Amino acid sequence: MNANPSLHSDQDRGDGSLKYILSGDGAGDLFIINENTGDIQATKRLDREEKPVYILRAQAINRKTGRPVEPESEFIIKIHDINDNEPIFTKEVYTATVPEMSDVGTFVVQVTATDADDPTYGNSAKVVYSILQGQPYFSVESETGIIKTALLNMDRENREQYQVVIQAKDMGGQMGGLSGTTTVNITLTDVNDNPPRFPQSTYQFKTPESSPPGTPIGRIKASDADVGENAEIEYSITEGEGLDMFDVITDQETQEGIITVKKLLDFEKKKVYTLKVEASNPHVEPRFLYLGPFKDSATVRIMVEDVDEPPVFSKLAYILQIREDAQINTTIGSVTAQDPDAARNPVKYSVDRHTDMDRIFNIDSGNGSIFTSKLLDRETLLWHNITVIATEINNPKQSSRVPLYIKVLDVNDNPPEFAEFYETFVCEKAKADQLIQTLRAIDKDDPYSGHQFSFSLAPEAASGSNFTIQDNKDNTAGIFTRKNGYNRHEMSTYLLPVVISDNDYPVQSSTGTVTVRVCACDHQGNMQSCHAEALVHPTGLSTGALIAILLCIVTLLVTVVLFAALRRQRKKEPLIISKEDIRDNIVSYNDEGGGEEDTQAFDIGTLRNPEAIEDSKLRRDIVPEALFLPRRTPAARDNTDVRDFINQRLKENDTDPTAPPYDSLATYAYEGAGSVADSLSSLESVTTDGDQDYDYLSDWGPRFKKLADMYGGVDSDKDS
Structure with a gap:
């Protein structure tokens, strides 16, 4: 103001x-x-x-x-402005890069300074730039602050870092103006302007002739003044005697060239190899090609050293063939190996028994002939893979191995047979010439022209057979019906012997059996039942025998009914006969559960009639000391007499000391498969009142038809 x-x-x-x-x-x-x-x-x-x-x-x-x-x-x-603020750069220190060898005037970086004074009032805020340090390499535009290169061909390899000081002054750079400075650190980045160079012109290495392919022999390295990808080097063998025997690869970390063996060496054939190895940059800038080719070369001499080598087989692997019917000591073929050294030591042969544990093959140690020592079977093993060893006689440590593959050739020594077990069925109402089963066969042999099977019924079954065989000429055959209708009650099962023959030499054949069951079918031909037991017993029981069995069952049922009626009329015996005859009865139960067999006490019948105690009587509620092993009675077969079976079981139960006491119902049943008869039980007979109603036995009349498949028996002891 x-x-x-x-x-x-x-x-x-x-x-x-x-x-x-x-x-x-x-x-x-x-x-x-x-x-x-x-x-x-x-x-x-x-x-x-x-x-x-x-x-x-x-x-x-x-x-x-x-x-x-x-x-x-x-x-x-x-408030009127006065020049009281100096220019201030946006950064205290600037960092910039520029490629080496750049042309004059190449942009490097732009610096900016600001002045807090009023730009609309006088020259207080007008800033100009000048370079205080960094000439003659760089320059700055006074109004924009752009820094550019000012010297041609700046080489990073000579100098990489530059520090430039830039001044910004207000008042348009006039006397009395205020100023500020900043520092710009400029780095020259690398470009590929230097070719690789070998430090020496000749390299020399040694390697034994036994070196396998890929073995490194030595390293060479060319130097490159550039850095990064511009210093990457690729090595290659351009010419020389060992162009196809050696190779060179580049170690990406060290940029060295590694000379390696490419093929097996042989001292006896060549002892010295001369190579020309070239080093070049993969990334080349065309604008620097005027400097010359970006590659260099050196000579590499490789001397092969002699070693004692093992025998060498004439082949890397051998494949031999032999027929499976060859006799023992049959020669299959031979292998050959020799000492590659100049001494040519003699060689002996042997079979590695780890690859021929069964000693099926042997070899002549002198000439390498392979022969059999056992009979062969192609179906057991098609290929035999063994290893043959060749060893120098004068130096047993020198040996080599070779795989030997022996293929066993097929001989027709196996007959064809069914591909599976065939069991089929035919409907009772089947028509003639109806296909009921398709047959297929297999053969362990493998003929050259493929399998050609033929099917036919065995001669003994060809005449009078109820079925025919039709050969489909495609290694399958069909079984056809020969008549209209079959009766499963007359014949339930047919066994068809089928002869299968091959078409090889010598012809082999076998006979297989096809089981055909006669079944009842629905109108669509779906099987319903193949059992004829309801009408015809498997053992051929006549109708009279079946009637006799049914009469036995009826007699047994009448006996059961009479027994139940007598038991109902039986008078109950009082528990206590007189008032004086009262005794303490201590009953001890050692485990859970109920029933008379669980009670560890004396016979409760003693309380009813003390005079009736018989010391010699066998207690049936206590297991005797002597161990009675349970006797297993064979199950009744279909042809077992039912009456004998039931009497046998009754007798066993009456004489069994381990049988349960008092009232018990033992059922002996042979119901057969699929019985629909109900079961009988007398579990309710253990009630305390003793009056069990057995009227349910009268329901057996309507169930009589269901009992055709069930035979049963009831047993009770004398006290029941």
Whole structure:
């Protein structure tokens, strides 16, 4: 501010009756007003960069009444700029890169400086740039701050880092202006402007002739002044005597060339190889080709050293063939091996028995002839893979191995046979010439022209057979019915012997049996039942025998009914005969569960009739000390007499000391498969009142038909 502003009212007569007040931006802090004169003053130094404009409001009021004498006035105070701020760069230190060998004027980086002064007022904020350090390599544009290269062919290999100092000055660079500086660190990046170079022109290595392919022999390295991918080197063998015997690969980490063996060496054939190895850069910039070819070459000499080598077979593997019917000591073929050294030591042969555990083959140790020592079977093993060993006689440590594959050729020595077990059925209402089964055959042999089977019924079954065989000429055959209708009660099963023959030499044949069951079928030909037991017993029982069996069953049922009636009329015996005959009965149970067999006490019948105690009587509620092993009675077969079977079981139960006491019902049943008869039980007979109703036995009449497949028996002891 050039001068302090002043506020004066026309109502002010100078008698001190008016009072001036100030409000707005900075009032009372930055700005104060003299309440008597109205002069406005600044209390602090003002900075335009902090706030360029202030808005104030002033008013004159009556000192006594406090009322304004005039409307409020507004003042706008603008702060004029002075050059009190120097240019400041956006970064204290700049970092930049530029490729080496760049042309003059190549852009490097742009620096920027700002001035806080008012750019619209004078030259306080006008900045110009100049370079204080970094000539003659770099230059800067005064108005933009762009740094460029100023020297041609700057070489990174000579100098890589540069430090440039740039100055920014305001007032347009005039005298008296303020300035600021910054540092720019510039790095030259590498370009491929240097070819690889071998430090020496000739290299020499040695390797034994036994070195396998891939064995490293030595390393060579060419140097390259560049870095990164520009220093990557590829090695190659361009010419020489061992062009096809050796190879060179590049170690990507060390950039070395590794010479390796490519093929097996032989000291006796060649002792020294000369190679020309070339090193080149894979990444070449065309603009530097004028500097010359970016590659170099060196000579590599490789000397092969002699070693004592094992015998070498004439082949890497041998394949031989022999017929499976060859006799023992039949020669199959031979193998050959010799010592590759100049001494030509003699060789002996042997079979590695780990590969021929059964000693099926043998070898002549002198000439390598392979012959059989056992009979062969192609169907057991088609290929025999064995190993033959060749060993120097003068140096047994030198030996080599070779695989020998022996294929056993097929001879027709196995007859064809059914591919599976055939069991089929024919419907009782089948028509003639109806296909009921398709047959297939297999043969362990493997003829050259493939299998050709023929099918036919055996001569003994061809005449009078109820079925025919039709050969389909495709290694299958069909079984056809020969008549209309079959009766399973007359013949339930047919066994058809079928002869199968092959078409090889010598002809082999076998006979297989096809089981055909006669079954009842529905109208669609689906099998329903193949059993004829309901009408015809498997053993051929006549109708009279079946009637006799049924009469036995009826007799047994009548016996059961009479026994139940007698038991119902039996008078109950009182538990206590007289009042004096009262005794304590201590009953001990050692485990859970109920029933008379669980009670470890004396016979409760003693309480009813003490005089009836018989010491010699066998207690049936206590297991005797002697061990009675249970006797297994063979199950009744279909042809077993039912009456004998039931009597035998009754007798066994009556004499069995381990049988349960008192009332018990033992059922002996042979129901057969699929019986629909219900079971009988007398579990309710153990009730305390002893009056068991056996009227349910009268229901057996309607069930008589169901009992055709079941035979049973009831047993009870004498006390029941």
